[in-house]
Amino acid sequence: MLIKSADDKSKRLALLEDLQKSPLLDRRQRDWLRDEQFRLKRGIAGERDAAHFLDNYLRDDPDRMLLHDLRFQVDGEVVQIDHLIITRSLYVYLLETKNFNGNLRINEHGEFSVEYSGERVFGIPSPLEQSRRHEGPLRKLFERLEICGRNGGAPQIEHCVLVSPSSLTHRPPAKAFDTSNVIKADGFRAWHEKFQQNTTFTPGRFVGALMNIRGADTIEEFARKLVRQHRPSDLLALPEFMKPRVEVGAAVPPTVAPRREPVAPVQAPVPSLAADVAPQDAAPERRKLICATCGAKISFAEGKFCWNNEKRFGGLQYCREHQAAGR
Incomplete structure (x- = not known):
């Protein structure tokens, strides 16, 4: 069930575009505005495309709650999540969206890079590690909101990275570094169904999920609690050097x-x-x-x-x- 859609960021785009018309900008300010506008447009496009596939899969499913574009503040830490899914068995999926112009490369050490035309390769921060850093503050939030299983067990958190369906991903051997949770956005349904099947036939996970299972009304209330904790970013905020x-x-x-x-x-x-x-x-x-x-x-x-x-x-x-x- 779709609980929250992405926030409207059109005001932010309009501000960045309007500011670039000013004759009072220096070179650093002009470059920052151009890069920030490009980054924001690509981010919005990637999240919108991923949301399209996720919505088609989960929008009408009463047993799974889908939330897009969340931003929490927990003990001074800011947690930004592109997409979150919470199920009746208290599995929580954190989905990080990445929209690259080039092809994604992952080596055996778990290092990520993007290769563009002309053999230009640029290293990027690991989106998996980025998602995992959110887990600690998010668990604190779950505890405060009493989001837990029937027996008080904490939710099981899984991390995934969604990339553009048109992007090529070069992966290392699975034994060297497991990249099974780096998925094309249009392939999440197949990945999720396979993951559920593997979980069902793993005795430890099956028993844990059975002990945590909640009713559909309860997980919907959990999802709406999270929405009430959403703190949107200031769309008109600018760094100090842009003032x-x-x-x-x-x-x-x-x-x-x-x-x-x-x-x-x-x-x-x-x-x-x-x-x-x-x-x-x-x-x-x-x-x-x-x-x-x-x-x-x-x-x-x-x-x-x-x-x-x-x-x-x-x-x-x-x-x-x-x-x-x-x-």
Whole structure:
């Protein structure tokens, strides 16, 4: 049964794309935005493709709960899981999705690399070890949420890596390093059915599963407990070096006192733009994405840059053209 779908990350993609239009970026910032956008797009595509095959297999199965795109915070540790399956026998499958342009290579030491066209080979962190690192914090969470078998036994956790169906995987001999849990996304059903069959005919595992078995309603409640612990990442968060900086030597607008009516019939000086708005009136304007000079609609990124440089822009916001022109 499908309990949770992947979070919508379109706002993150829109932010990364919009920020790349800024003329104020340095090379490091521009490169980071391009790479982050590429990585996010590939990640979304890989998780979406894997979810398609998993949904077709498990969406209507009342004995297995399927959750996509989970993020937990456990004792200061962040755990991100692409796909999670929990069964009535308290088997929990953690599925890590990897979407490569090239072909995957695994050597006899369990080291992973990706080979691209032109014989370029790049080493990558082991996705199996990445998934296994999640196990400790996840077990703590299971214990706190009282996700356990009938006899109080802890869930059995299995780790799998799902790769693109179009990717080739070069594997070492099974005796040197077992890669049976590195699976093409469209082959998970066959892998899972074989795994269940092997588990059924292994006396130790069969007895353990029998002692842990729970009702369908119970494992659905377990799954919904996990969803309530999901803590989505901040889609607008950026690393420190991406925050806008005021250029050295840039003019800072002087503080202007609120306009007052003259006490004598003397012609009052023409107030500046900042003087037309008293400090208490500036707050509502600050959140309107309208250029204070030309009245054109501006992007969130342009507005955020002005908000983060309140002294420079007098609490107002401007389009990129009028930011660069000093308003």
